[in-house]
Amino acid sequence: MTPYSTRTMNLGHLVDQTARRLPDRPAMIRGDRRWCWAQMRARVDAMGRMLARDHGIGKGDRVLVQSPNNHQMWESLWACLKLGAIWVPANFRGTPDDLRWMAELSRPRLLICEAAFPDHAAICDLPALAIGQAAFGPDIDAALSGHDDSPLRPADIDRDDPAWLFFTSGSTGRPKAAILTHGQMGFVIANHLADLIPGTTEDDASLVVAPLSHGAGVHQMLQVARGAATILPEGAFEPSEIWRLVERHRVSNMFTVPTIVKLLTEDPSIDRHDRSSLRHVIYAGAPMYRADQIRALERLGPVLVQYFGLGEVTGCITVLPARLHDAAEGWALQGSCGFPRTGIQVEIQDESGHPLPPGQTGELCVTGGAVFAGYWNNPAANAASFRDGWFRTGDLGHMDERGFFYLTGRESDMFISGGSNIHPREIEEKLLLHPDVAECAVVGMPDPTWGEIGVAICVTRDGSSPDLAAWLAPRIARYKLPKRFLFWDGLPKSGYGKITKKLVREELTRREAATGDG
Incomplete structure (x- = not known):
């Protein structure tokens, strides 16, 4: 027994x-x-x-x-x-x-x-x-x-009885089904309440701006636990309607992704509605680009809460709470995704699974009560995703001396040009500081000379095509400078509103095949 x-x-x-x-x-x-x-x-x-x-x-x-x-x-x-x-x-x-x-x-x-x-x-x-x-x-x-x-x-x-098959975004192939259990999700709910929206009660209201089938659904489970009202918009996403609902229902928290925060804070309707009830605007899925972060802080005040976490860990890896966000130039935590969540251990590991010291780049690995119970009927993915009890996120980054983590990008996003490893995120961060650039993505594409080259696809605010190579050259190491700059009307996004390199690369390949370019 x-x-x-x-x-x-x-x-x-x-x-x-x-x-x-x-x-x-x-x-x-x-x-x-x-x-x-x-x-x-x-x-x-x-x-x-x-x-x-x-x-x-x-x-x-x-x-x-x-x-x-x-x-x-x-x-x-x-x-x-x-x-x-x-x-x-x-x-x-x-x-x-x-x-x-x-x-x-x-x-x-x-x-x-x-x-x-x-x-x-x-x-x-x-x-x-x-x-x-x-x-x-x-x-x-x-x-x-x-x-x-x-x-x-x-x-x-x-504890280990499955509750939810949570399909991943499938950025590198067919989506996998992560098994979320009753015991694991009980930990996740308590963790989210403690680290993301502390102090939530039945007097609060939460606005849904993303599909309940994924992260927004997990977030709304917190509202059930605390008795807060869930506000469901009618119809398609529309920033002016979101701000109207925030004012009407005195919304105090909402969960979304950086691209949606960007759309909401850039829309002119934001100034027509009272948004003073907001205490927690949680963004996840990716760190927010600095230019967008500054704009959101200036428009919303100190309400941004960032968390880093995959579906497999149900969001519970790191947190950067509102009190640590700052719009000032020279912010010490710029680029950080925060510190480990309550009850979670995060480690930067090398290819053999050994922990790396602060400042060295490796793979973020995690263990704790929020880690899922593996993939449904996928032993190969389970074998690749776990090592010595650690879940391997596939994200690259480093830790500083105080235990704050910084993401470099997905392992799959990195490309090698002329023998040098290049992480697109650093380049994208710089490009978005250009006043005309609204969105951008940098991807590695095959090249007979360099092996791979960086291609920067940009969306400008006025449809112009500025000389970004000249603007970027003094701001980044020469070997990281993209060899090509393209301007599109918009970037493809996933069903969750995220810009994914897989979709951008597929669209770039389709366009070049259609024109005979590349």
Whole structure:
């Protein structure tokens, strides 16, 4: 007999706790519709009973979800958690083939699909529930009619029982499914509350500006734990609408990525709305370029919180809190992604796994309670991603004497030109200090003379094509200077609003093939 307990709290119990404590307080608001915590709990429990009775969903079963942000999609997470089933949300911007591959990997028992995606539903060949009226399956709201909505006791759960298959962004190939467990996610929620949005209560409100299928969904779980209201915008992302909602609902926190912060703070609508309620604007996915960081601090005040963390560690690697951000020239922590999160150990390691001293560049490796339980049905990826119990992030960087970390870039982004290792991020940081450059990406491309050369793709504010080579030359080592500068109307972005080198490189290759250039 095991001499200790591996039992942990079922994450679905968070809804029960909050509904019991704050039954009449708002849980979710979208347009003119709002649901209090008692209503949210009742809908979650009715959905859980419906999934179990009508579709046989139980502990360990996977439920695939294809939907943009809405309350039904969000409720499906909590219903799955209560049953001990595994939530498998897709990026709704993906193609039908993307969803089919996710279904082949995860082998779900049921698909929950928004009515606007009939081709996705058709290609999966699964029993389906629709969010809205659709031919491929019954409307989930209609299916809930008549189901008992009295409190549903969450299934008994062990620490390592899977809760969520979190698909990576797939920047180097097909997305992998990271296994997030109940015990691990319990640690993550407590960690995020402590390190990102301390002091959050039911008097706060959180605005969703990214897909709930990924990091924004994890962030909204914190609001459930504290009873804060979640504000869901209607329609596509629109900066003026975001600022209107911030003012109307006195929004205190939101989670996003640097490119979205840039769009929000550059939009003229920011000056038409009161944003004084904001305390925490969390950005992740990449460090923010310094020029964008300064602009955001000047417009929003000291509210920026940066964290570095992959889906595999569910965001919990490092944090740079608001009090350490500074817009002043010569800021001592410029370029830093912060210090290790509470309960997390971070180490810079060489290729053999040995720790490196401060100042030396190597791979960021991490261990602690937030590290995932491996990739679903992917032993090769697991073998490559773990070494001596450390998770290998694939990110390069160094640590200073005080324990602050600095990212150089992804190992896969680095290119070698004339025998020298070149990390694009340093070049991009410099380019973005040019007053005309709004966005840029530097990628390595094959070259018969140098092996690889740097190609800088830039977006300017007025559509001009300044001589960036001459401007950049005195600001960077000569061997790092890109050999080519291209000007596009915009850079391709992932479904999460991030500029990824994979998409930029693919678009560059496509354009050069079309013109016969390169």
